[in-house]
Amino acid sequence: xxxxxxxxxxxxxxxxxxxxxxxxxxxxxxxxxxxxxxxxxxxxxxxxxxxxxxxxxxxxxxxxxxxxxxxxxxxxxxxxxxxxxxxxxxxxxxxxxxxxxxxxxxxxxxxxxxxxxxxxxxxxxxxxxxxxxxxxxxxxxxxxxxxxxxxxxxxxxxxxxxxxxxxxxxxxxxxxxxxxxxxxxxxxxxxxxxxxxxxxxxxxxxxxxxxxxxxxxxxxxxxxxxxxxxxxxxxxxxxxxxxxxxxxxxxxxxxxxxxxxxxxxxxxxxxxxxxxxxxxxxxxxxxxxxxxxxxxxxxxxxxxxxxxxxxxxx
Amino acid sequence: xxxxxxxxxxxxxxxxxxxxxxxxxxxxxxxxxxxxxxxxxxxxxxxxxxxxxxxxxxxxxxxxxxxxxxxxxxxxxxxxxxxxxxxxxxxxxxxxxxxxxxxxxxxxxxxxxxxxxxxxxxxxxxxxxxxxxxxxxxxxxxxxxxxxxxxxxxxxxxxxxxxxxxxxxxxxxxxxxxxxxxxxxxxxxxxxxxxxxxxxxxxxxxxxxxxxxxxxxxxxxxxxxxxxxxxxxxxxxxxxxxxxxxxxxxxxxxxxxxxxxxxxxxxxxxxxxxxxxxxxxxxxxxxxxxxxxxxxxxxxxxxxxxxxxxxxxx
Numbered sequence: 001x002x003x004x005x006x007x008x009x010x011x012x013x014x015x016x017x018x019x020x021x022x023x024x025x026x027x028x029x030x031x032x033x034x035x036x037x038x039x040x041x042x043x044x045x046x047x048x049x050x051x052x053x054x055x056x057x058x059x060x061x062x063x064x065x066x067x068x069x070x071x072x073x074x075x076x077x078x079x080x081x082x083x084x085x086x087x088x089x090x091x092x093x094x095x096x097x098x099x100x101x102x103x104x105x106x107x108x109x110x111x112x113x114x115x116x117x118x119x120x121x122x123x124x125x126x127x128x129x130x131x132x133x134x135x136x137x138x139x140x141x142x143x144x145x146x147x148x149x150x151x152x153x154x155x156x157x158x159x160x161x162x163x164x165x166x167x168x169x170x171x172x173x174x175x176x177x178x179x180x181x182x183x184x185x186x187x188x189x190x191x192x193x194x195x196x197x198x199x200x201x202x203x204x205x206x207x208x209x210x211x212x213x214x215x216x217x218x219x220x221x222x223x224x225x226x227x228x229x230x231x232x233x234x235x236x237x238x239x240x241x242x243x244x245x246x247x248x249x250x251x252x253x254x255x256x257x258x259x260x261x262x263x264x265x266x267x268x269x270x271x272x273x274x275x276x277x278x279x280x281x282x283x284x285x286x287x288x289x290x291x292x293x294x295x296x297x298x299x300x301x302x303x304x305x306x307x308x309x310x311x312x313x314x
Numbered sequence: 315x316x317x318x319x320x321x322x323x324x325x326x327x328x329x330x331x332x333x334x335x336x337x338x339x340x341x342x343x344x345x346x347x348x349x350x351x352x353x354x355x356x357x358x359x360x361x362x363x364x365x366x367x368x369x370x371x372x373x374x375x376x377x378x379x380x381x382x383x384x385x386x387x388x389x390x391x392x393x394x395x396x397x398x399x400x401x402x403x404x405x406x407x408x409x410x411x412x413x414x415x416x417x418x419x420x421x422x423x424x425x426x427x428x429x430x431x432x433x434x435x436x437x438x439x440x441x442x443x444x445x446x447x448x449x450x451x452x453x454x455x456x457x458x459x460x461x462x463x464x465x466x467x468x469x470x471x472x473x474x475x476x477x478x479x480x481x482x483x484x485x486x487x488x489x490x491x492x493x494x495x496x497x498x499x500x501x502x503x504x505x506x507x508x509x510x511x512x513x514x515x516x517x518x519x520x521x522x523x524x525x526x527x528x529x530x531x532x533x534x535x536x537x538x539x540x541x542x543x544x545x546x547x548x549x550x551x552x553x554x555x556x557x558x559x560x561x562x563x564x565x566x567x568x569x570x571x572x573x574x575x576x577x578x579x580x581x582x583x584x585x586x587x588x589x590x591x592x593x594x595x596x597x598x599x600x601x602x603x604x605x606x607x608x609x610x611x612x613x614x615x616x617x618x619x620x621x622x623x624x625x626x627x628x
Contacts, residue, residue, distance in 0.1 A: 045359065045419040075391045081413030085438060095409060099395030105359040124399060 011202020325516020
């Protein structure tokens with residue numbers, strides 16, 4: 001599988017875990033990770049890119065495995081000072097995480113692009129695979145809810161995903177361009193992997209960029225279900241399916257991606273759904289898709305790459 | 315002296331010390347501190363107001379007495395992370411200090427003025443006297459040197475005041491307005507005290523705002539010499555006098571302020587200069603002007619206020 005080239009689309013924690021697994025299995029020139037940036041936001045005047053940070057911290061081995069966000073061995077001195085000053089504390093900012101946001105914000109202010117900055121961060125953190133933001137343009141997820149239209153982090157972190165979802169908007173997506181290298185990586189790839197990230201708010205924003213959607217249509221796309229049984233491992237994907245009127249399941253994920261994907265990788269426990277998913281003209285690869293620890297990530301990635309390799313070679 | 319109303323003009327450390335002394339001696343409605351903001355700058359995208367912070371931290375009792383800047387019991391986690399990321403480390407940013415800059419930057423970004431923010435900070439830090447930035451407009455000190463034109467913090471902190479001074483510019487001053495409350499405080503005062511701050515880069519920027527300069531001309535102005543013998547207690551004032559072609563001394567300070575001031579408060583050790591200063595039509599009050607500790611600040615402030623009180627009452 002040395003000549004296989006893979007592009008993975010990723011959002012937050014689930015995406016970061018599989019990205020880490022793929023990085024264990026593939027050579028650095030075989031893998032490009034394209035990361036959602038539509039939940040980026042500005043907080044205390046700082047530009048924060050939660051998904052890029054989660055992916056990069058995970059690949060660098062400095063992510064906090066307990067929380068799914070932020071850094072290992074983090075301290076909270078600035079955050080405590082902000083709390084003492086009566087500032088909003090719904091978005092937690094660790095000290096070393098804050099340094100990332102400060103540098104990113106400063107460099108954006110100086111005119112550098114998010115993709116240049118991300119490349120430099122990867123270099124600094126010893127990440128040798130290519131990690132690309134989906135776009136250098138500002139694209140912002142809005143969540144339409146029964147409590148009004150909310151910016152994504154307001155819904156996700158501040159409101160704790162409590163409001164009932166009515167729909168989504170990816171503001172700025174229509175006129176946005178993919179970041180440099182994104183279309184090239186897709187063009188040169190044999191296979192696209194959609195990581196087990198939230199379809200609604202991690203993957204759909206990437207697909208909302210017209211040129212990326214169009215480029216993917218000519219490629220073999222393998223998605224890993226973020227749903228096992230009727231539940232997500234982490235995050236609100238199952239709740240979102242429910243509120244959008246679709247009972248959450250691996251089949252619902254297959255229907256969500258539809259013709260875009262050629263194969264859905266689902267959990268052993270969802271084996272009973274194989275026939276129904278295949279009837280949607282989507283193949284299935286059934287295995288243990290739960291990533292409990294770092295070796296699990298490598299194990300799942302290896303199985304997926306072997307499956308893709310066999311698939312590509314017919 | 316209960317009906318005396320005083321306005322003090324202050325820059326960094328020397329200004330903060332005397333402001334603290336005056337706050338010990340006067341009632342909160344008798345004192346307004348107007349602070350230089352021309353050495354404010356943007357660093358890591360954050361708006362930093364060194365003189366306002368030094369004055370407020372000192373009045374709040376949280377200033378670091380060792381350094382003259384920053385806070386007591388400070389930690390450096392973010393700064394160490396920034397250093398690890400290879401970022402410029404010539405301007406030190408402690409964790410709790412950083413929280414101040416984050417909140418100020420966020421609120422400026424939201425459209426609040428520096429004077430509103432400063433008022434709220436004072437409320438939060440239990441400072442009951444009025445502290446006003448000289449202006450809500452951006453005014454920036456440039457230092458002309460033998461190594462080119464330098465932004466103030468570049469000269470002061472990064473270059474450690476090493477380049478030879480040729481002159482100064484307070485960019486934006488001509489068209490600037492005093493912050494709300496500044497002219498009112500001056501109008502209602504019986505006396506203006508120019509703190510022992512650097513005449514060239516702490517006090518001159520305040521005087522460079524046309525309406526402030528004009529308002530002061532109708533008032534009794536008492537300046538405290540920042541120079542004892544031929545030296546400053548802290549900072550580059552003596553070096554600046556020298557490089558501007560004037561041997562540094564209390565007399566040089568008197569000449570610098572000229573007709574603006576009615577009295578110069580000088581150190582016992584400079585008693586020999588009394589006659590020469592008086593010949594400039596500037597009175598002298600001679601005492602121990604060195605503020606070694608907090609009680610010294612109160613002692614000097616009390617002596618100055620008693621002197622002013624006697625002066626005002628003729």
